[in-house]
Amino acid sequence: MQPQTLRCADIALVGFDADDTLWRSQDYFDEAQARFEEIVAGYVDLGDLGGRLYAVEKRNIALFGYGVKGMVLSMIEAAVEITGARISAADLHRIVVLGKDLLQHPVELLPGVREAVAEVASTHPVVLITKGDLFHQEAKVRDSGLSDLFRRIEIVSEKDPATYARLFEEFGIDAGRFLMVGNSLRSDIAPVLALGGWGVHVPYHTTWAHEAEAPLGEGIERMRTIARLALLPAAIHELQAQNSLR
Template identity: 60%
Template sequence: MAGIRWVGFDGDDTLWKSEDYYRQAEADFEAVLGAYIDLGDARTHRHLLEVERRNLKIFGYGVKGMTLSMIEAAIQLTEERVSARDLHRIVEIGRATLQHPVELLPGIREAVERIAADHEIVLITKGDLFHQEAKIAQSGLADLFHRIEVVSEKDEPTYARVLRELQVAPAQFAMVGNSLRSDIEPVLALGGWGVHIPYHVTWALEAEHGVNGDAPRLRVVENPGQLPDALAKIEGSVGP
């Protein structure tokens, strides 16, 4: 059995900032609704989250789905009193979020370059195809990856398909990402390795997972600079 042959990387909040812009969009959305409802009511945020959860299977992940969910939630929460002008403001919130700059996380390029020198690497990111493709192009990292996958969902069937196409056994694959739910849990379930690099803020739906902190094939790092050493230790566990 060879060691780790392929290393996968998540995109949003692993390679570049993303959730910060979504949180700003939510704050701007609440500012619009403040003219109609009491923002101190915790049900406002929960309602938007539930609308987004319900719409995931229809609109998918990403800014466009978020914007449509915001419009739906605004209509419901205001009992259809929200004005056309304010609906347009919500559309503009979505447009601004789609156009945010791509800002690499500190040290990530150097870490990816070091890992790519010893392993085949694949970028596996989910969300709206156009937006993800634009972010990948703007990141300046595309040339470092041997393969790029933009997927609609990150679950066991998706990872199993990617591993089949890469012709790599799960035990020879390690996934690096900030989301335990999307980047780590499905890979561990298949028999692969996970390297969790937490981000300072996580979308509530991504925080729902069943990963135990002491899972034997899970490693946790604090910053990108620790990734090469974490993978080296995994290699030591897998053996030659």
């Protein structure tokens, strides 16, 4: 008897997110934010410095996009605002150094990632869809050692329904034949479900506040949540079995 495979005519392509799905990322941003708060706390006695920083980051996303460089520019702006422009040039330079350190962190794959992606790639075409600073994301993909597994690598400025719809057109598939895997409900799961696709949510232990803002509407039955990527092949099989009964 031939072993049962994951292939199903209905799911023709599997997409993977990168940061905090395949390798560590938010941990480093959290550490940088903690250092930022220590610097600014030397000038003011205020609570919720993280919330003040996020408010600046959120209003700047449309201008700076996502990634380290946008975060650092927002840190500088927030530091000037919060301290009433009293922050020193030396401390502003310390904030810039935080960004440089973030850009130079080695890529650390999460446990079982290569094996899980390779197993899915043995039965489905797989693509990588990530957002953020182009140069930084390209470097992380290169240093990850995973690029050989993906049919295509897409680095986009935003991951919303319009972006996914454009990608589906380029891929030549309907949304209902696409499954997205990622840690962010906002960027990886909700937009794909809204278009009629499928999703496997792999929560990470820490998430940027912006990515946590994601009410899920219709289509939640087309999603599964797993604790680690090693469980992905089984989750895909379960979703495909569900789809075959529809």
